Amino acid sequence: MLQLSGVSYRYAGYSNEVLHDIDLRLDDGEIIGLVGPNEAGKSTLCLVASGLAPASIGGSLRGSLTLDGVPAAGLATHKLAERVVIGFQNPNTQRSGIAATVFEEIALGPMNLGLPVAETVERTRAAIARLRLDDLIRRDPQRLSGGQAQLVGIASLLAMQPRHVILDEPTAQLDPAGTRLVGEALRALATTGTSLLIAEHKTDLLDGLCSRIIAIDGGRIILDGPTATVFDDPRLAALGVEPPARARLVRALGNRGLEGSIVEDAIAGAAS
Amino acid sequence: MLPAAVIAGVAGRLVRISALLTLPIAISVILVSVFTRAGTHVLFTIGPFDATTEGVDFAGQTLVRLFAISTSIGLFGLTTEPRSFVLDLERRGLSPRFAFVALATLEAVPAMVERANIIASAQRARGLDTEGSVRARLRGLLPLAGPVVLSSLTEVEERSLALEVRAFGKPGRRELLWRMPDSTAQLAVRAILVLALIAAIGGRITNTFPRLP
Ligand SMILES: Nc1ncnc2c1ncn2[C@@H]1O[C@H](COP(=O)(O)OP(=O)(O)OP(=O)(O)O)[C@@H](O)[C@H]1O
Ligand SMILES: [Mg+2]
Numbered sequence: 001m002l003q004l005s006g007v008s009y010r011y012a013g014y015s016n017e018v019l020h021d022i023d024l025r026l027d028d029g030e031i032i033g034l035v036g037p038n039e040a041g042k043s044t045l046c047l048v049a050s051g052l053a054p055a056s057i058g059g060s061l062r063g064s065l066t067l068d069g070v071p072a073a074g075l076a077t078h079k080l081a082e083r084v085v086i087g088f089q090n091p092n093t094q095r096s097g098i099a100a101t102v103f104e105e106i107a108l109g110p111m112n113l114g115l116p117v118a119e120t121v122e123r124t125r126a127a128i129a130r131l132r133l134d135d136l137i138r139r140d141p142q143r144l145s146g147g148q149a150q151l152v153g154i155a156s157l158l159a160m161q162p163r164h165v166i167l168d169e170p171t172a173q174l175d176p177a178g179t180r181l182v183g184e185a186l187r188a189l190a191t192t193g194t195s196l197l198i199a200e201h202k203t204d205l206l207d208g209l210c211s212r213i214i215a216i217d218g219g220r221i222i223l224d225g226p227t228a229t230v231f232d233d234p235r236l237a238a239l240g241v242e243p244p245a246r247a248r249l250v251r252a253l254g255n256r257g258l259e260g261s262i263v264e265d266a267i268a269g270a271a272s
Numbered sequence: 273m274l275p276a277a278v279i280a281g282v283a284g285r286l287v288r289i290s291a292l293l294t295l296p297i298a299i300s301v302i303l304v305s306v307f308t309r310a311g312t313h314v315l316f317t318i319g320p321f322d323a324t325t326e327g328v329d330f331a332g333q334t335l336v337r338l339f340a341i342s343t344s345i346g347l348f349g350l351t352t353e354p355r356s357f358v359l360d361l362e363r364r365g366l367s368p369r370f371a372f373v374a375l376a377t378l379e380a381v382p383a384m385v386e387r388a389n390i391i392a393s394a395q396r397a398r399g400l401d402t403e404g405s406v407r408a409r410l411r412g413l414l415p416l417a418g419p420v421v422l423s424s425l426t427e428v429e430e431r432s433l434a435l436e437v438r439a440f441g442k443p444g445r446r447e448l449l450w451r452m453p454d455s456t457a458q459l460a461v462r463a464i465l466v467l468a469l470i471a472a473i474g475g476r477i478t479n480t481f482p483r484l485p
Contacts, residue, residue, distance in 0.1 A: 050437070052433055052436070052437070056436055057429075057433065076441075077436045077441050078436075078439045078440075078441045078442035078443075081436065081437055081438065081439040081442070082439065085437050085438070086437055088430060088433075088434060090430065092427070093427055093430035093431045093433075094431075094434050095431070095434075096431075096434070096435055096438070096440075097431065098358070098372060100356075108438055108440075109438035109439060112438055112439040112442055113439050113442065114442060156438065157437075160438065160439070
């Protein structure tokens, strides 16, 4: 379990807080979606939940982050990395720059954890299979397309088999097929007990993946509840977040007098 | 040095690079030593300066040394990928952190050049003059320096964060996945070179080799 209690955060060298009084609890095996307009503080919240802010990037934090009951404050960064990992928005910065092939790139995390070679290789293979990267394993990580780099970045994190995963716009550069692939991989990961916090503008991805959605704006939590409830909430559009197609369809048909549950059933039928 | 370069297939580039590297120093060495070295055999005189055979001899020796040094550095640079070099150092006991810093430094330059090119074409698309006369190009390039350096820095920072996330800072030895290919021929050549080095130093100390005047 990953828990933020009463968290406010200010970047180093700035006088204003960007997050205000955030309470968030991420249970094992749970997937929470984080939505909000640009500048809402999603990336900042991801940094704080991963423990990198303030431990690595400085700034000042009020409130607390605990990981499986252990306060994150005071944990060395490599100890932190054994409990929680974060994937950044930009896949180019995700790349280590020291691996000559995609295979080595993905193996770097488990290798750093000090695992025996056999286990490093096994975890790497599993992550590669999960994101169907077999065709890329011999390629130079510096010469990948944006989407490929993003998949490799996610595989590099999965290979570490962390308890908690924070992802900041993991599918920003991916096509629909790649996005679905990531969705499937993350869902499979959650069934093994890993908890995930995913900041995304693609609400359609979150709709099929998350049990809970948190909407933030101006560094504050505005909405927090079960996925369907939050995505159906009219206040969401006011935040500038576009609800998923399913929610918009249900609302549009409902406005024309069609029973919502009929639409839901039809959509469920079409999806299966 | 040259046979090795020929084997590696980089002889042409090596000679060019070494010549370019040594040229400025070579010119000054020739001028200074040929004309100011005291000697008895005066070849010719320009104004107050006498060119002596001793001077020419000394300049020749210095040039040979210079060229030897620059070709060895050049050959190393042309045949060794920074990445393999640093990773092999780590395999031999260098700390991973140090290896990363060394590698980041070695690779920062080509990365910056690549970024500078991207930013330059972006600026050109917006009408900035980066071609034409040298002065115009300098004027055009100055505004690029800021973005290039700054974006490289923030990227390096984010990259080091991403590495931390992947437990890079964890103390203790890691079991490295990769092994550098190291053939018996390579081992043999290395051993011979080490012996030759010891012999050269030993010879110099004991004065076994005829010393150059
Ligand atoms: N490194 C930083 N230093 C100072 N302020 C920052 C830094 N990064 C972000 N901010 C500020 O924090 C606020 C929240 O930004 P954040 O990047 O968390 O938004 P976001 O929700 O991730 O936006 P986007 O959807 O564009 O990714 C913004 O006002 C931003 O200017
Ligand atoms: Mg962001």
